Amino acid sequence: MSRQLYSRSHLDTTPPKYNGPLHPLDKAVFQKSIPVLAARVPASQIALILHSEVTRKYLIDWYFWACLIKVAQLSQESLELLESKGNGFTEYNLVLDYDYWTASELLQAILPEELREGAPVGFAATGHIAHVNLNDDYLSYKKTIGQLFLDKNKTIRTVVNKLDNIDTQFRFFQMEVIAGEPDFIVEHHESDCRFTFDFSRVYWNSRLHTEHDRIVQSVHPGEVLVDVFAGVGPFAIPAGKKGCAVMANDLNPASYMYLCQNIKDNE
Numbered sequence: 001m002s003r004q005l006y007s008r009s010h011l012d013t014t015p016p017k018y019n020g021p022l023h024p025l026d027k028a029v030f031q032k033s034i035p036v037l038a039a040r041v042p043a044s045q046i047a048l049i050l051h052s053e054v055t056r057k058y059l060i061d062w063y064f065w066a067c068l069i070k071v072a073q074l075s076q077e078s079l080e081l082l083e084s085k086g087n088g089f090t091e092y093n094l095v096l097d098y099d100y101w102t103a104s105e106l107l108q109a110i111l112p113e114e115l116r117e118g119a120p121v122g123f124a125a126t127g128h129i130a131h132v133n134l135n136d137d138y139l140s141y142k143k144t145i146g147q148l149f150l151d152k153n154k155t156i157r158t159v160v161n162k163l164d165n166i167d168t169q170f171r172f173f174q175m176e177v178i179a180g181e182p183d184f185i186v187e188h189h190e191s192d193c194r195f196t197f198d199f200s201r202v203y204w205n206s207r208l209h210t211e212h213d214r215i216v217q218s219v220h221p222g223e224v225l226v227d228v229f230a231g232v233g234p235f236a237i238p239a240g241k242k243g244c245a246v247m248a249n250d251l252n253p254a255s256y257m258y259l260c261q262n263i264k265d266n267e
Contacts, residue, residue, distance in 0.1 A: 038092035103148035127186025146179030191238035
């Protein structure tokens with residue numbers, strides 16, 4: 001076989017630019033066909049080829065009988081290994097679709113150029129809820145962003161955007177559902193405890209997990225912890241399980257209700 005068959009230009013695996021409807025997305029638009037070189041490899045040799053230091057960096061993936069090659073030029077050493085363990089080379093048409101790309105990659109293809117640099121790339125998760133804080137520039141794309149995060153994260157069932165409004169008495173955020181089901185009752189696990197609460201009615205900050213753990217690690221069995229802003233119990237309950245005497249309360253009736261429930265659930 002001609003040595004030229006072993007050469008391929010750098011693969012452009014970016015998603016195609018999108019000009020369709022924003023909600024719902026026309027997922028069929030996100031399809032790309034890329035001709036690549038494939039090495040025919042017996043099933044018994046695939047694991048060796050995929051994990052070999054000689055060939056691994058040259059491979060995209062494998063499909064049944066073929067290892068797909070991604071670079072412009074194979075090294076002599078990798079070429080010799082593929083020739084000795086494989087059954088020759090062939091052309092392969094690699095088809096990429098909506099399922100292949102990440103939410104961030106797809107969003108870059110959807111947004112206008114001036115919004116791409118500051119585009120949201122992730123979210124904070126509490127139980128099955130993903131929550132984002134979208135800037136004004138991205139509000140017209142909120143349902144699209146929500147759908148991307150929902151589609152690409154199988155443990156997420158609800159995506160919410162936190163609004164600027166904060167309850168002045170109980171300090172929880174107002175929020176709107178931008179994708180998925182309007183289910184705010186979450187089950188969250190941390191500090192070897194299980195917490196159930198209504199995310200839309202209590203204050204909970206997922207980014208405080210480290211602080212929760214720091215406080216709990218700083219107290220010792222037999223000591224007394226007084227938590228007058230206990231929320232649903234992220235400090236009080238782990239400390240109680242550790243053997244501390246705990247006095248806990250919260251002004252928010254919803255927080256107090258879930259605090260009592262979580263105490264029982266973690267006995």
